[in-house]
Amino acid sequence: MHLISYIKTNTQLPETSIKNTVDLLNEDCTIPFISRYRKERTGNLDEVQIGEIVKYKELFETLEKRKIAILKAIEEQDALTDELKHKIVAAPDITTLEDLYLPFKKSRKTKADTARQNGLEPLAKIIMSQNANDVESIAFKYVKGEITSVVNALEGARHIIAEWINERTDIRNNIRHQLERFAMISTKVVKSKTDDENAQKFRDYFDWEESLSRIPSHRLLAILRAETEGYIKTKIAIDDEKAIAKIEDRIIRSSNDCAEQLEIAIKDAYKRLLLPALSNEALQIAKEKADASAITVFAKNLKQLLLGSPLGEKRVLAIDPGFRTGCKVVCLDAQGGLLYNETIYPHPPKSDSAGAIKKISSLTEAYQIEAIAIGNGTASRETESLIRRIHFKNDIQVFVVSEAGASIYSASKIARDEFPNYDVTVRGSVSIGRRLQDPLAELVKIDAKSIGVGQYQHDVDQTKLKKELDTVVESCVNAVGVNINTASTSLLSYVSGIGPKLAENIVTYRDENGAFASRNDIKNVPRLGGKAFEQGAGFLRIKSAKNPLDDSSVHPESYNIVEKIAKDIGKNVSDLIGSKEQLQKIDLQKYCTESVGLPTLQDIVKELEKPGLDIREQAKVFTFNQNIKSINDLQEGQLLPGIVNNVTNFGAFVDIGIKESGLIHVSNLSDSFVSDVNEHVSLHQQVIVKVLEVDIPRKRIQLKLHK
Incomplete structure (x- = not known):
């Protein structure tokens, strides 16, 4: 079986689409690039379908590699017949292949090997022929050497x-x-x-x-x-x-x-x-x-988490709460830069709530804070209660933010390189604040397994897990787009065609030469060649660029199309952008060529209508029931607000504002049968739940989704 027919058999996708996609993959094109900018060649396949082609392409290549190894091994034993060779070459899967190889695969001496050495194979053949009546008499002829009896034979x-x-x-x-x-x-x-x-x-x-x-x-x-x-x-x-x-x-x-x-x-x-x-x-x-x-x-959860609602470029005061060690406070500028850090002690044993309130009030004024982010770990509820007692002069939104993985980041090389003069507590607080500003940009710095949204992630095949999660991160980063002038090395490394080394080169070039003024400037980055530019340019954004298309998902290879459209209707490109009514009147058929068809043209028009539009919803304030402070405060029948913080095959876990998350078992998500939990709830969704059962000794809370 050939590669294309193998993939077609397993995916049922059109043969032409498969062939063209395989050609693009062999040209080192990435999945995000192919799905976004090569729709004509793939027949408009989406990322999932292209991912399936990649999967079966790799399985086929692994199978073929194993066939070559097995043929060589059997040939070295001088045991390869034409019939066996044909069977091996035609083997459709690894299981069939390994069964064919089994007779020649002797890693250690077997009981059968010993019996053959003792000359007993002819006796075995006689028994298998089933033509002999007095087997013991025949067996007696083989009693010699190591074989001391008929029973042994x-x-x-x-x-x-x-x-x-x-x-x-x-x-x-x-x-x-x-x-x-x-x-x-x-x-x-x-x-x-x-x-x-x-x-x-x-x-x-x-x-x-x-x-x-x-x-x-x-x-x-x-x-x-x-x-x-x-x-x-x-x-x-x-x-x-x-x-x-x-x-x-x-x-x-x-x-x-x-x-x-x-x-x-x-x-x-x-x-x-x-x-x-x-x-x-x-x-x-x-x-x-x-x-x-x-x-x-895990991949579904991670995608929902990475595409979580960003607050955007707002000045944030972030707090990593604690009791004995105090609450670590940092003030961040709108781009996530650290402006100030301090430790306050509002909780026992010091209980200096008055001093903490005074300090928070002065910091919000001094740094023109627009939002406060509070980590959801130890002392989170007490800290949130304290903050809500403060009468701010301006309207400041208060958010509780997941701390999962923040400690991993704060002790990492990435964090040390970003903040070499600060300890882990300050770095952790910064991470909490930045997660509110832009979850995607901050979470890509953390090993996805440590983010806390998995299901037995440490028990599964780690190679497959890493590959899948890397694919999810890459997909999310490229779906949102990256501001090349503010993005970290970690974020840039996931941009199509870039990778860790080129990401470092981009940041180094930016530090030495200042902000990129246009997408063309990206070509000046050392070792960033034509292929990397082709793959990545459409996903990199230049804010306030001279050419407004540089801050859009329109690929530079299509700029001439936009310029032609603008010229044909007597406008310049900047006037065309955002002019939805005008754009919808354009006859796209007249701009079709051999390489550019309607799918690409429709994508261009959609982007021009709302250039650089963030696909994510904006962050919304959420408030837990302030009367529920521990599992002991829960009673059956209570209705409580909560936030979904993990989704599994057997149900969803919900943060109701206390240390223990409650479980909505799959049977309690709906009155009808539920085949997919994700069809009913999603990560970070704000929900109302009903308390069904509280098991205090085992610290388990059973919930029901309240419609």
Whole structure:
């Protein structure tokens, strides 16, 4: 199978679209660039569809690479026949390929190898032929050397037969089919660990049994984590008698002495070779599906988080709350620059609330503060209450901001490079303030796994997780666009075609030469060649540029089209921008060429109507119920405001203003069946919830979404 047909089989996308997309990928084009600026070539495929092409392109290339390695390995054993070569080349997937390679893949000496060395393979062939009646008499001829008895001879022959059975693709596939349909996963608690305090979080799975094909991803990952931590042991099982009977039906065709030996060999092959390997394979496949599901959940959450509502370029006072160590306060300018930092002690043990109020009041006036950001960790509610008691001269909005990952950032090299003269507490407060101004620009500096919106993110395949999350970050950054004159190295590194090294070069050039005046100036950055400019220019913004198109998503390669349109209607480009009524009257067909079609022209007009429009909603103030300060204040039936702070396959977690988040189980999101949690709630959504149950000892809160 060729690459294009392989991708088409797995995606059902048009062949021409696949071929052109693969060509663009081979030209080192990025997914955001292809989906945004090459719609004519791809047939208007979106980022998800292009991502699927990338996925299957990589799977195909991995498969082909493995085929080459296997062919070489078998050829070196001088065992490669034309028939086997044809089967290997035609193998449609890794599983089929590895089954073909199994007979030649000996990493250690097996019982069958020993039996062959002792000359027992002819005896094994006689038994497999099923034509002999007095097997023991025949076996006696092989009693010599290491083989000291007929029993030894027959046992060795059976080991060889068991290996042959294990290597039969049809038998392996039959057991795979049974495992796929009927396998049960069960657990047994390790009794010596039941009193361990950490074991209690896994107690639901101490003695558990469930269909492997139907177990939810979060439950499988929880069970596997419990096993890894030594609290339980797992087992995968099917109906052994049924599985063995199916093997016997394929092999035994007589009722003589040979059949008796084959029955023993089949049971040995099944219990010693087939079931252990294939049940592990089935569990691994289930784990991979669970990983994929968990990664998808994490990716959706991360996207919603990164595209969270920005306050914009406002002057912010940010507070990282605390009791004994005080509240770390910073004042930031509209671009997130640090102007001032101080520590106040409004809470116990010092309880200097009067001094704290006075200090906050003077700082808001001195630095013309427009909004206050309060971290949502320890002492958050007490600090918010204090701030709301202050009578500010101006209208100042107060926001509670997620601290997740702020400590990771504050101790990172990025933070040290930004603020070499300040400690981690100041850096953490700065991060909280900047998250309010622009969540995307700040959160890209933090390892996505540390942001706190995942589901078993440390248990899934870390390579696949990182790749998916990097793709999400890249997609979000390019969807929003980046101001090249204010963006950090971290943010610039995710721009299409740029990467970490070029991002550093851009910032260095900016520091040495001042702000970029036009997109053309970007070409002066060292090592930023034509390809990188082509890929990235449309996603980089120049505010207040001489050419207004430099602050839009119109790609420089299309500037001439806009200029022609403007000239044809007797306007200059700056007058055309924002003139929605005029733009909608344009006959786009007359501007179509071989390389530029209606999709690109429609995108250009849409951008000209509202150039540089931020796709994100603006941040809104939210207030928790001020009477609820801890889990002890909760009562069944209460209606409370909350903010969704994590979404999983089994429900959504909601911040209701106390230390513990409550769970809206999937069954409590709606009165009807819910197939996708994301269809009902999204990250950072403001909701009203009803308290269903409060378990104070286990610190668990059950909620229901109130319509």
